[in-house]
Amino acid sequence: MRMRILISNDDGIYAPGIMALYQAVRDLGEISVVAPHAEQSAVGHAITISDPIKIKTIQREGDFEGYAVVGTPADCVKLAVSVLLDKPPDLIISGINLGPNAGISVIYSGTVSAATEGTILGIPSMAISVDAFTNPLWDTAGQVARRLAQELLQRGLPPDTLLNVNVPNRPMDQIRGFAVTRMGRSRFAEIFHRRITPRGDTYYWLDGELQMLGDLKGTDFQALAEGYVSLTPIGFDLTRHACLPELKQWNLAL
Amino acid sequence: MRMRILISNDDGIYAPGIMALYQAVRDLGEISVVAPHAEQSAVGHAITISDPIKIKTIQREGDFEGYAVVGTPADCVKLAVSVLLDKPPDLIISGINLGPNAGISVIYSGTVSAATEGTILGIPSMAISVDAFTNPLWDTAGQVARRLAQELLQRGLPPDTLLNVNVPNRPMDQIRGFAVTRMGRSRFAEIFHRRITPRGDTYYWLDGELQMLGDLKGTDFQALAEGYVSLTPIGFDLTRHACLPELKQWNLAL
Numbered sequence: 001m002r003m004r005i006l007i008s009n010d011d012g013i014y015a016p017g018i019m020a021l022y023q024a025v026r027d028l029g030e031i032s033v034v035a036p037h038a039e040q041s042a043v044g045h046a047i048t049i050s051d052p053i054k055i056k057t058i059q060r061e062g063d064f065e066g067y068a069v070v071g072t073p074a075d076c077v078k079l080a081v082s083v084l085l086d087k088p089p090d091l092i093i094s095g096i097n098l099g100p101n102a103g104i105s106v107i108y109s110g111t112v113s114a115a116t117e118g119t120i121l122g123i124p125s126m127a128i129s130v131d132a133f134t135n136p137l138w139d140t141a142g143q144v145a146r147r148l149a150q151e152l153l154q155r156g157l158p159p160d161t162l163l164n165v166n167v168p169n170r171p172m173d174q175i176r177g178f179a180v181t182r183m184g185r186s187r188f189a190e191i192f193h194r195r196i197t198p199r200g201d202t203y204y205w206l207d208g209e210l211q212m213l214g215d216l217k218g219t220d221f222q223a224l225a226e227g228y229v230s231l232t233p234i235g236f237d238l239t240r241h242a243c244l245p246e247l248k249q250w251n252l253a254l
Numbered sequence: 255m256r257m258r259i260l261i262s263n264d265d266g267i268y269a270p271g272i273m274a275l276y277q278a279v280r281d282l283g284e285i286s287v288v289a290p291h292a293e294q295s296a297v298g299h300a301i302t303i304s305d306p307i308k309i310k311t312i313q314r315e316g317d318f319e320g321y322a323v324v325g326t327p328a329d330c331v332k333l334a335v336s337v338l339l340d341k342p343p344d345l346i347i348s349g350i351n352l353g354p355n356a357g358i359s360v361i362y363s364g365t366v367s368a369a370t371e372g373t374i375l376g377i378p379s380m381a382i383s384v385d386a387f388t389n390p391l392w393d394t395a396g397q398v399a400r401r402l403a404q405e406l407l408q409r410g411l412p413p414d415t416l417l418n419v420n421v422p423n424r425p426m427d428q429i430r431g432f433a434v435t436r437m438g439r440s441r442f443a444e445i446f447h448r449r450i451t452p453r454g455d456t457y458y459w460l461d462g463e464l465q466m467l468g469d470l471k472g473t474d475f476q477a478l479a480e481g482y483v484s485l486t487p488i489g490f491d492l493t494r495h496a497c498l499p500e501l502k503q504w505n506l507a508l
Contacts, residue, residue, distance in 0.1 A: 043297075043298070044300040046362070048460060049295060049460055050296075053457060078460065079446060079458060082444045120358065143508075144508075147508060151506060158494070158497045160494075161497050178507075182491070192307075194337070201310070203307060203309070204309070206329065207303075233498065236358070237436075237437055237439075238360055238361065238489060239486060240488060243415050246412055247434040247487055250405070250409070252401075254398075
């Protein structure tokens, strides 16, 4: 039986990363591509509920056909699974993202949110990103995507868990292996650039610099720095279970 | 010393819920309001990095002045703390949201994301929502917001933890108290309504019905159903720590 793989991303259906992903896994099964029509970076887990979601079929350079969705990555996965595909896929892969999704970036990531949505729908899902914003080595990340896709098609994933994959930007023979990691503690130090419109109104551009915090041991950041492919199991139960006893001791009364 | 409270939301600065929140806490300190200029529901933890963020000052019915931001709730908090306020606030409150943010809705919630952003910035933060889409009893939710704001201004919150508050839509004398809860397991059963434009193109409206899954004991859903204000400690480390050993046993090789 042919396996079914759904591909999405947040850089948009015309991005180079999604083509690299498609080419790397195309022979593993029946591939469908449903992705945003344009870049949707940093949309987090947004979904479109107040606007119509338009779609059109597109053809990329004779290589793949797919659905371009005027919506978010999470919209794409919902729409693909509910409406566009005949049957649910066996695996969802989101990427390959240009730039890492490690540490706090995970919560802003559209790439990860597509995989989160797949996981909520009960389908094994992974997000994959390359650790570079310029001169990405798509070939390395593609080979890693292919290797992991084979693994996940066989093994699946633990319930309610997606795999967040970050690939060092190195030639394949310089990748040291896989490392299972946790999301590194970090934050962005915001830099807002203030500008004035020709009419005199103020506006801002959001920019920022990632600051790593605390111990890096065992984190996605460390794996990337040392040349390992980082594999982080990610969930969507946001409860801080460790804090429940403390809060209960507050004994709040109205 | 006067305490400083920053108010934001995702229903927009002209929503009734943010006015109810403002009126409920206005005498607790110096209040600033920085909120989206229009509704931003279900934007998740989106931030605006590819567009300029416009702002303008607005006045609501002689009641409060605030900044209306053409951006997401997370943008509002970043911009307020980095640029618009003289000093960081002592407390951030996001809401009062029209409709509950319980179970899986938390990951789509713009209301919660404003509080998450505040927490990332190291500021005690809470999100507050009323469990009704029609005929909300703002007075009850406002009183609860006020009570909790007083508490958080005194106690703070555990590190990396925000408080997600859901208030039953009942008169105050029918609220049974506070319950410390976990995020209930749930998913949306998607319903896509298919339509055709006058020009013959297909588009969809996303709709869905919340399905609760698994045991409801101890969840936000159960608290609301039983008439308790639900208090869920929420974090932003998405690592599924419990899955790390299993993944390490995979012993993946390239």
